[in-house]
Amino acid sequence: MTKLAIGINLRRCIGCNTCAVACKMQNNVPDGMLWNRVLTEGCEQFDGAEGVYPHLTRTYLPLACQHCENPACERVCPTGATYKDDMGRVEIDYDKCIGCRMCMAACPYNARTFNWNEPVRATGAAYGDARVPERSRGVMEKCTLCKERTDEGEVPMCVHCCPGDARIFGDLDDPDSAVSRLRREGSAEVLLEDKGTRPQVFYVR
Amino acid sequence: MTSLMKNPLVVGSGVLALVGAGVYVYQLMFGLGITGMNNSTSWGLYLTCFMFFVGLSAGGLIVASSASIFGIKKYKAVALPAVILSLVCICCAGVCVLVDLGGIQRIWRMVTGLNFMSPLAWDMIVITLYLVINLVYLYFMCSAKADPAKVAVVSRFALPVAILVHSVTAWIFGLEIAREAWHTAILAPIFVASALDSGLALLVLALFGLRARGVFQTPNELITSLAGLLCTCIAVDAYFIGCEILTTAYNGTEGGLAVVNTLLFGGTAPFFWFEVVCGLVIPFCLLVFAKNRRNMKIVGVAAVLVVAGVFCKRCWLMFTGFATPNIVGGPGITLGSAAAQTGGAADMWAIMGVYAPTVPEVVLTVGIFALGVCAFAVLCQKLLGK
Amino acid sequence: AGSPAAGSAGETQAFTYHNEHCLCNCMLQCTVRDGRLAMIQPRPNEDHRFQNVCLKGLSEVQNIYGEARIQRPMKRVGERGSGEFEAISWEEAFQMIAENFKAIQDKYGKDALWIQFSTEASQRFPPLLASVLGAQAGGMNGYDMGQGNGQIMAFSPWIGMFAQNTIWEWPEAAVVILANTNLVETSLTWSRGMLDAQEAGTKFICLDPRFSPTAGKADQWVNLRAGTDPAFFLGMTKYILDEDLFDREHVLAHTSLPFLIDAETGACLVDVTPGTDPETGEPVELKTFYVWDKNANAAVPQETAGVAAALEGEFTVNGTRYLTQFTRLRKDMEPYTLEWTAATCDIPADLVADVATQYAAGPSIIDNGVGGIDKFGNNDVAGHCYALIASLTGNYGKRGTGCGIYGYHVTPYEAHLGAWPLPEGMAPAPSPQGFYDVVKGDTIHGAMFFGDIPTQKAANWNKTLEWIDSLDFVCLADIYHSSVTDFVDLVLPSCSKFECADAVGGIKCANAHILANLKVLDPLFESKSDFYIEKGIAEAMGLGDVFPADGEEYARALLTTDDPQVAGFTLEKLQEAGGALRLIGSEDLIAPEVGFTYGTASGKQEPYYEALLQFGQAFPAWEQPCEAYPENPLREKYPLQFNQARSRFRVHSAYSGAKWIQEVSEPHIELNPVDAAARGLEDGDAVEVFNDRGSFRTVLRLNESVRPESAFMVESTYRQYLDGTIMQAVSNDTLNERGYALPFGPMIPYNDTLIEIKKAGE
Numbered sequence A: 001m002t003k004l005a006i007g008i009n010l011r012r013c014i015g016c017n018t019c020a021v022a023c024k025m026q027n028n029v030p031d032g033m034l035w036n037r038v039l040t041e042g043c044e045q046f047d048g049a050e051g052v053y054p055h056l057t058r059t060y061l062p063l064a065c066q067h068c069e070n071p072a073c074e075r076v077c078p079t080g081a082t083y084k085d086d087m088g089r090v091e092i093d094y095d096k097c098i099g100c101r102m103c104m105a106a107c108p109y110n111a112r113t114f115n116w117n118e119p120v121r122a123t124g125a126a127y128g129d130a131r132v133p134e135r136s137r138g139v140m141e142k143c144t145l146c147k148e149r150t151d152e153g154e155v156p157m158c159v160h161c162c163p164g165d166a167r168i169f170g171d172l173d174d175p176d177s178a179v180s181r182l183r184r185e186g187s188a189e190v191l192l193e194d195k196g197t198r199p200q201v202f203y204v205r
Numbered sequence B: 001m002t003s004l005m006k007n008p009l010v011v012g013s014g015v016l017a018l019v020g021a022g023v024y025v026y027q028l029m030f031g032l033g034i035t036g037m038n039n040s041t042s043w044g045l046y047l048t049c050f051m052f053f054v055g056l057s058a059g060g061l062i063v064a065s066s067a068s069i070f071g072i073k074k075y076k077a078v079a080l081p082a083v084i085l086s087l088v089c090i091c092c093a094g095v096c097v098l099v100d101l102g103g104i105q106r107i108w109r110m111v112t113g114l115n116f117m118s119p120l121a122w123d124m125i126v127i128t129l130y131l132v133i134n135l136v137y138l139y140f141m142c143s144a145k146a147d148p149a150k151v152a153v154v155s156r157f158a159l160p161v162a163i164l165v166h167s168v169t170a171w172i173f174g175l176e177i178a179r180e181a182w183h184t185a186i187l188a189p190i191f192v193a194s195a196l197d198s199g200l201a202l203l204v205l206a207l208f209g210l211r212a213r214g215v216f217q218t219p220n221e222l223i224t225s226l227a228g229l230l231c232t233c234i235a236v237d238a239y240f241i242g243c244e245i246l247t248t249a250y251n252g253t254e255g256g257l258a259v260v261n262t263l264l265f266g267g268t269a270p271f272f273w274f275e276v277v278c279g280l281v282i283p284f285c286l287l288v289f290a291k292n293r294r295n296m297k298i299v300g301v302a303a304v305l306v307v308a309g310v311f312c313k314r315c316w317l318m319f320t321g322f323a324t325p326n327i328v329g330g331p332g333i334t335l336g337s338a339a340a341q342t343g344g345a346a347d348m349w350a351i352m353g354v355y356a357p358t359v360p361e362v363v364l365t366v367g368i369f370a371l372g373v374c375a376f377a378v379l380c381q382k383l384l385g386k
Numbered sequence C: 001a002g003s004p005a006a007g008s009a010g011e012t013q014a015f016t017y018h019n020e021h022c023l024c025n026c027m028l029q030c031t032v033r034d035g036r037l038a039m040i041q042p043r044p045n046e047d048h049r050f051q052n053v054c055l056k057g058l059s060e061v062q063n064i065y066g067e068a069r070i071q072r073p074m075k076r077v078g079e080r081g082s083g084e085f086e087a088i089s090w091e092e093a094f095q096m097i098a099e100n101f102k103a104i105q106d107k108y109g110k111d112a113l114w115i116q117f118s119t120e121a122s123q124r125f126p127p128l129l130a131s132v133l134g135a136q137a138g139g140m141n142g143y144d145m146g147q148g149n150g151q152i153m154a155f156s157p158w159i160g161m162f163a164q165n166t167i168w169e170w171p172e173a174a175v176v177i178l179a180n181t182n183l184v185e186t187s188l189t190w191s192r193g194m195l196d197a198q199e200a201g202t203k204f205i206c207l208d209p210r211f212s213p214t215a216g217k218a219d220q221w222v223n224l225r226a227g228t229d230p231a232f233f234l235g236m237t238k239y240i241l242d243e244d245l246f247d248r249e250h251v252l253a254h255t256s257l258p259f260l261i262d263a264e265t266g267a268c269l270v271d272v273t274p275g276t277d278p279e280t281g282e283p284v285e286l287k288t289f290y291v292w293d294k295n296a297n298a299a300v301p302q303e304t305a306g307v308a309a310a311l312e313g314e315f316t317v318n319g320t321r322y323l324t325q326f327t328r329l330r331k332d333m334e335p336y337t338l339e340w341t342a343a344t345c346d347i348p349a350d351l352v353a354d355v356a357t358q359y360a361a362g363p364s365i366i367d368n369g370v371g372g373i374d375k376f377g378n379n380d381v382a383g384h385c386y387a388l389i390a391s392l393t394g395n396y397g398k399r400g401t402g403c404g405i406y407g408y409h410v411t412p413y414e415a416h417l418g419a420w421p422l423p424e425g426m427a428p429a430p431s432p433q434g435f436y437d438v439v440k441g442d443t444i445h446g447a448m449f450f451g452d453i454p455t456q457k458a459a460n461w462n463k464t465l466e467w468i469d470s471l472d473f474v475c476l477a478d479i480y481h482s483s484v485t486d487f488v489d490l491v492l493p494s495c496s497k498f499e500c501a502d503a504v505g506g507i508k509c510a511n512a513h514i515l516a517n518l519k520v521l522d523p524l525f526e527s528k529s530d531f532y533i534e535k536g537i538a539e540a541m542g543l544g545d546v547f548p549a550d551g552e553e554y555a556r557a558l559l560t561t562d563d564p565q566v567a568g569f570t571l572e573k574l575q576e577a578g579g580a581l582r583l584i585g586s587e588d589l590i591a592p593e594v595g596f597t598y599g600t601a602s603g604k605q606e607p608y609y610e611a612l613l614q615f616g617q618a619f620p621a622w623e624q625p626c627e628a629y630p631e632n633p634l635r636e637k638y639p640l641q642f643n644q645a646r647s648r649f650r651v652h653s654a655y656s657g658a659k660w661i662q663e664v665s666e667p668h669i670e671l672n673p674v675d676a677a678a679r680g681l682e683d684g685d686a687v688e689v690f691n692d693r694g695s696f697r698t699v700l701r702l703n704e705s706v707r708p709e710s711a712f713m714v715e716s717t718y719r720q721y722l723d724g725t726i727m728q729a730v731s732n733d734t735l736n737e738r739g740y741a742l743p744f745g746p747m748i749p750y751n752d753t754l755i756e757i758k759k760a761g762e
């Protein structure tokens, strides 16, 4: 089996937002939303900090779909539009999505974005990878783990572009993959472990 | 027909319903973006009203069916209006769900690819079942050969399905692991309890209304008795809420505290306190005295308060769930709303769940209520007037 | 690394290089679909260090079509600043320029015309226009060289602002002090150098009043008060001397510190003989310095064989009292106790001692940026301090040591490209003054800017505006509607980095590569590349034939060079290789060890600057910032120091209009919540920022990372995002006179600025 995953080394993440914009570009993500966003943990400002000056800490937390092994979103989706595929990715079949947003309420990571309106693009035209399907108004979307790229053995765009080399992509079922090696590092952890979603995206602190 | 057209309630609510329908067409053209919903708060007024209507509906039917199941004779008298009310409310609930769908044109996918793991799938099934039961019930009660035995059989199904429909609706929310405020085993009982009190209260109000219009006469004693039942239901409702808050707050977990803070002091606090004070404490204090229960004015006030209180409860239940994201970090969640599309960072992000219904959204919702009122008036005139 | 996406039908791949002024010069692979830029990726590179892109590069997919783009030539018709323009044709525009330029040059002389390119605008083909017209092309910068001014004299040769070695040497250091650099944003793609070294065990200590993104990544943060870096290093130096943490052997062998100086005047004891410079052949003074030989008990030339130089002491030579530089150093450093340092920098004393101890243990590097202290009046003192402390502790010369700018210093290689031959004598008029001084005078009567120079290269915007008003004619060529656009007479639309009329739009050497700006798109809207704008103007003035016929001809001229690093490089090869060829022999990105012989007068490290005796800065001495110091009475009116720095979201003002970037960050000013509360201000308030020089409006955000008693703002954005105002309106334009005596001239103290903030409209 294949279980595609991303490991993010937070020690190397400089919060540059390149992954966020790379994702937007690659996947033709419309204005007003991002599939992948970079947070500054535990505070209200991007580039803010936790604590009181000068006793401060800061961690950037890039956050997109965690491709959960036990996806809360998939279970609640009434039409089966959301599904876990055989490469271990959680995907959406846009043709089946009725826009009920059950999955959105179910996702503990706020990883999903909905086309509340007709998608608009400041460029006035579609951009990104031509293989990425279009989504219409009323349809849910989110990180696909760059399905169109990873299907062809390419790494996801966010990984390809990460200036910090903080993002590692690969197959968790292959114990020799870089991503498996990173996960074996003691400090690897998943977000909201208590929710039982068993994310396939993990973080090294 | 002409007599219906002379009924100002029917005409007024009919017009409002048509306006609502117009807004719905507008929504179909431009998308759910015309509402206040966004990526931080995936459901808004429509689904809040859905919860509310399901509750109202279940309450009515529970009264009607317990009349025949438990042979509570005096309730039989109001079974028919109760069933009509229940039917209308469940239809409104259905409409609420439908208008909330972003991709209604693909709704047939619910039939071809239904995922039985999804609470929404079950809700659809149960609500359909419930609707059918309501219709059958109504049919048996109104048909010329109304057969008390058959009515009794249907009501044996109706009661559990009514409880089920409300539980499944609760599970749409309660099974969402993501939402600390909803994720509780007693969400279904909480829903059922408030279904009972709001449904009963609405029934009382409906009966008052019918009486005032001379369509259907309900004796005061019966109302007084219903008021007694209402009082009990309020107490049960309050009890469940108390249990829930205590369990959430007691251990001071991070998520729990966030919920309690939002509820008691935060964004949903006005709704919470309104419901506690006006929807539970005051009506309970009013109705706990037998003397008050005999005063139709007081009963009416209490019933209004209960219905309003439960509406507020639906609001705080819904929005407390969205208030605090599990992962807090600046700049937050991308909203995906119309403002987010056109504006910059300031319009695109929210740290906490944000939501305010828009005018079209409110108008459409009012339209649904109006539709309910209109349908109820018409059905009562047609079915009770005889 | 991933392979480029498989191109589908109707798609082409093209290559260009990106910004210079974020100092990354990323090589980009661009996908064009249906004639539009659809996707950008890092160009695959065998050397992963050069396979780079950042969010700004990616945002170009949207930005080049964005609303801030200048689309056609426009003549101003309204008041300056009104933004009222009338579209005109290129022909009319060139005619208008030619007439005005001629009139000005005829009336006031050729050098009364000022033609300056912003750094970013000069990165395609080297500009020719100023040379062709004999106009002034801009003098000293007035920024980015302040600390360099303070370091250069100790360690010549010194490559301007840069350290002698590259960032890739960092894993060899035990400690790297990051001084006023926000590396992870301002050397974004080179952050890998820091992260790799950190993984390898190098400890990073970041000096920054603000908890910057880099401070957040560092192992230790020194939150000193802005403008007090010299005090911090002086305190460290005193502590190192007191605790005997300096490297005595190194000091004796490789520095000028044992040299004798006149106890009264501070002049070095020297013999001066005439000689010739081995490189230039010019006559120079050769100096022989003296030390006190403990064996001979006499002053002897420092190079005397077998000399046992005294490090400390006072001696009499020919009846005059002499000290060693080291003895003077001890005396000069006396005021800078830990307590004084702690109070001056507003940090705990033991933090100073701790950093000093770690630094002295070494091997250590000081990586200075050019933000922060570089934009304070006392910037050269800071640079001088680095040179001093590095010499004192042996942290210069050997592996894993050094000082200077490393952030953008990623290769020791620089190829010498060819040039376009201009007729004999065609050269820009000499510019005796930098723009910062030009705007205070009346020698210039007409100007053309490529990029938003007037709003960037001078502080105190209202004064600059007066100067602009005094000109007969001002023209701007820019890609975007930058702040200065509304104040000029004529606006010309330039091409972005993705557009050119020819197959090639630029050639340059960067990142150990020869890079080619190959055509990705035809010029958008009515834009022209700067090259064709220059050529068009020259043609209208009858000088067009001295220009290359087209981009290809220019490119070939540049590639015609005898530098062996580019032997055999042709335009065709660049096209085949996807717009970039690695310099021959540039495999090792770490330069050889710097070693211990220098081009200084004595050949040794010379942290004692005799030339600055008149300024009391022979050894660095504490000097307050010129405006933003705590005791300044002005602080009662304007209590906040205005910290301006760059961010990952912009390159100076560029990308202000990029919607994808606006989605994640918009212009705003930041205050610590304490200062906001004291003013009754809340997050999201519209505020006015002001002082006696001027004011501007923006939005307030609260951030714990900001040092109390200061405000933070990302330097520069277009005025349309500041409610029509300009941030530069408040910045300080007072120059430190000493700067004129230094190699790189005076620096504009942008950050040495006091302000106050209030709710807008109050």
Ligand SMILES: Nc1nc2c(c(=O)[nH]1)N[C@H]1C(S)=C(S)[C@@H](COP(=O)(O)OP(=O)(O)OC[C@H]3O[C@@H](n4cnc5c(=O)[nH]c(N)nc54)[C@H](O)[C@@H]3O)O[C@H]1N2
Pocket: C021, C022, C023, C144, C179, C180, C181, C182, C183, C185, C186, C187, C188, C207, C208, C209, C210, C212, C225, C226, C227, C228, C229, C368, C369, C370, C371, C372, C373, C643, C644, C645, C646, C647, C648, C649, C650, C651, C652, C751
């Ligand atoms: N993304 C991006 N990168 C760029 C540029 C850009 O515009 N955008 N511009 C390039 C250019 S031209 C330059 S000059 C460089 C500048 O890049 P840097 O050298 O990194 O300079 P800044 O970003 O101005 O400031 C660096 C840090 O100094 C801090 N600071 C402020 N005052 C003081 C002080 O008194 N002491 C100390 N120790 N720190 C202080 C600031 O808080 C800030 O975090 O960046 C280059 N790189």
Ligand SMILES: Nc1nc2c(c(=O)[nH]1)N[C@H]1C(S)=C(S)[C@@H](COP(=O)(O)OP(=O)(O)OC[C@H]3O[C@@H](n4cnc5c(=O)[nH]c(N)nc54)[C@H](O)[C@@H]3O)O[C@H]1N2
Pocket: C021, C118, C119, C120, C121, C122, C143, C144, C375, C450, C451, C452, C453, C455, C456, C457, C458, C477, C478, C479, C480, C482, C494, C495, C496, C497, C530, C644, C645, C651, C652, C653, C654, C715, C716, C727, C728, C731, C750, C751
């Ligand atoms: N208040 C304040 N002012 C400062 C600073 C500060 O910290 N505070 N920092 C100073 C520093 S360190 C620096 S280096 C300067 C940088 O200021 P600049 O030298 O002005 O910055 P650049 O990024 O080189 O140039 C940007 C301008 O060139 C335009 N441009 C970009 N590419 C092209 C092109 O190909 N053709 C043409 N015609 N135009 C182009 C852009 O649209 C923009 O108008 O700012 C200085 N000004």
Ligand code: SF4
Pocket: A008, A012, A013, A014, A015, A016, A017, A018, A019, A020, A038, A060, A062, A161, A162, A163, A164, A165, A166, A167
């Ligand atoms: S691109 Fe890499 S370094 Fe930048 S924010 Fe994303 S994960 Fe962090």
Ligand code: SF4
Pocket: A064, A065, A066, A067, A068, A071, A072, A073, A074, A090, A106, A107, A108, A109, A110, A111, A112, A142, A197
């Ligand atoms: S992160 Fe959310 S959307 Fe993604 S698989 Fe998990 S539950 Fe589903």
Ligand code: SF4
Pocket: A076, A077, A078, A079, A080, A081, A082, A092, A096, A097, A098, A099, A100, A101, A102, A103, A104, A140
């Ligand atoms: S919105 Fe679409 S994907 Fe999500 S649960 Fe509903 S049908 Fe499934």
Ligand code: SF4
Pocket: A022, A023, A024, A026, A027, A035, A036, A064, A142, A143, A144, A145, A146, A147, A156, A157, A158, A159
């Ligand atoms: S894997 Fe692809 S879709 Fe997912 S965040 Fe990265 S770029 Fe976006």
Ligand code: SF4
Pocket: C018, C019, C020, C022, C023, C024, C025, C026, C052, C053, C054, C055, C056, C057, C058, C188, C189, C651
């Ligand atoms: S702006 Fe970004 S992509 Fe462009 S050269 Fe700089 S670091 Fe590279």
Ligand SMILES: [Mo]
Pocket: C143, C144, C370
């Ligand atoms: Mo700079």
